[in-house]
Amino acid sequence: MNIGDVARRSGLPAKTIRYYEDIGLVAPLRGANGYRSFRDSDLHKLAFLGRARSLGFSIEDCRGLLKLYEDDSRASADVKSIAQEHLRRIEDKIAELQAMHRTLSHLVSACAGDDRPDCPILSDLAESDRDARPAGKGRR
Amino acid sequence: MNIGDVARRSGLPAKTIRYYEDIGLVAPLRGANGYRSFRDSDLHKLAFLGRARSLGFSIEDCRGLLKLYEDDSRASADVKSIAQEHLRRIEDKIAELQAMHRTLSHLVSACAGDDRPDCPILSDLAESDRDARPAGKGRR
DNA sequence: ATAGGGATTCCATTAACTGGAAGGTCAAGG
DNA sequence: CCTTGACCTTCCAGTTAATGGAATCCCTAT
Numbered sequence: 001m002n003i004g005d006v007a008r009r010s011g012l013p014a015k016t017i018r019y020y021e022d023i024g025l026v027a028p029l030r031g032a033n034g035y036r037s038f039r040d041s042d043l044h045k046l047a048f049l050g051r052a053r054s055l056g057f058s059i060e061d062c063r064g065l066l067k068l069y070e071d072d073s074r075a076s077a078d079v080k081s082i083a084q085e086h087l088r089r090i091e092d093k094i095a096e097l098q099a100m101h102r103t104l105s106h107l108v109s110a111c112a113g114d115d116r117p118d119c120p121i122l123s124d125l126a127e128s129d130r131d132a133r134p135a136g137k138g139r140r
Numbered sequence: 141m142n143i144g145d146v147a148r149r150s151g152l153p154a155k156t157i158r159y160y161e162d163i164g165l166v167a168p169l170r171g172a173n174g175y176r177s178f179r180d181s182d183l184h185k186l187a188f189l190g191r192a193r194s195l196g197f198s199i200e201d202c203r204g205l206l207k208l209y210e211d212d213s214r215a216s217a218d219v220k221s222i223a224q225e226h227l228r229r230i231e232d233k234i235a236e237l238q239a240m241h242r243t244l245s246h247l248v249s250a251c252a253g254d255d256r257p258d259c260p261i262l263s264d265l266a267e268s269d270r271d272a273r274p275a276g277k278g279r280r
Numbered sequence: 281a282t283a284g285g286g287a288t289t290c291c292a293t294t295a296a297c298t299g300g301a302a303g304g305t306c307a308a309g310g
Numbered sequence: 311c312c313t314t315g316a317c318c319t320t321c322c323a324g325t326t327a328a329t330g331g332a333a334t335c336c337c338t339a340t
Contacts (some may be wrong), residue, residue, distance in 0.1 A: 051265045069262050077262050080253035090241050092211045097234045100196045104227050113220035121219050122209050125191045
């Protein structure tokens with residue numbers, strides 16, 4: 001299979017597939033013409049990757065999952081712990097977004113949204129008697 | 141004020157402040173020694189930026205908000221529409237994360253998490269009788 | 281032979297910083 | 311006067327996960 005077929009069948013853009021090869025997630029063969037030649041197993045891996053990515057797993061998570069996927073003697077506990085950790089990150093992110101949403105929707109509903117300059121949104125952002133922000137962004 | 145003071149007072153890392161100058165969000169003066177010299181107005185802008193960023197506004201949104209903030213003849217409608225658009229993006233993101241969360245938490249709870257290899261999480265990711273992506277990630 | 285649709289590589293760009301190196305500046309202490 | 315340490319400066323690279331585009335090559339059909 002050429003990359004175009006695999007792209008169609010896996011739903012991943014060809015660019016992305018090349019990128020995944022670059023970073024060592026798949027290793028298709030090469031034909032005499034230099035074209036990548038994908039086996040069924042490559043296609044399966046790519047489809048697996050697409051699904052894992054769509055669940056928000058990072059590339060590094062995907063690398064780990066793929067390794068476990070191919071390891072017949074894996075322990076499901078290892079898979080589960082990756083997934084649980086990811087679940088926690090998702091929960092954190094949701095909580096963070098919900099906090100933003102709460103604050104912002106209050107401000108938005110308090111704003112007249114007309115042609116006058118008075119704006120509670122700007123006033124709030126300009127408030128100087130408050131420290132930067134309650135919940136830190138928690139960068140990693 | 142030197143950058144260290146402003147960093148302390150605004151809560152932003154000095155690195156970030158320099159970056160914000162780079163991209164034209166603030167324009168501190170310079171002393172004879174080449175050090176940045178921040179006025180109170182610069183500090184206020186930076187604090188404003190810190191708050192806007194913590195609400196998840198993009199840098200470009202911040203640029204727009206800052207411009208409106210400094211424009212006495214602004215219309216609050218302009219501010220509101222930026223905020224509403226952002227609110228919509230937040231809602232989309234929350235929905236996307238919640239969908240991931242639903243799927244993943246089902247899988248996680250179905251996984252024994254022991255030393256055996258059987259794993260519904262991997263099985264699901266490997267399923268080939270399903271198309272790649274339920275809801276597109278909406279890359280734009 | 282030529283046209284078209286694929287394929288290849290390589291480079292740049294995105295968002296918003298962050299880390300680190302190499303070096304200049306300033307105030308205090310010996 | 312010199313050193314030490316805390317600041318400051320610039321510049322370059324790296325992060326995440328691709329994506330866009332250019333230049334070029336290959337294959338098939340007409």
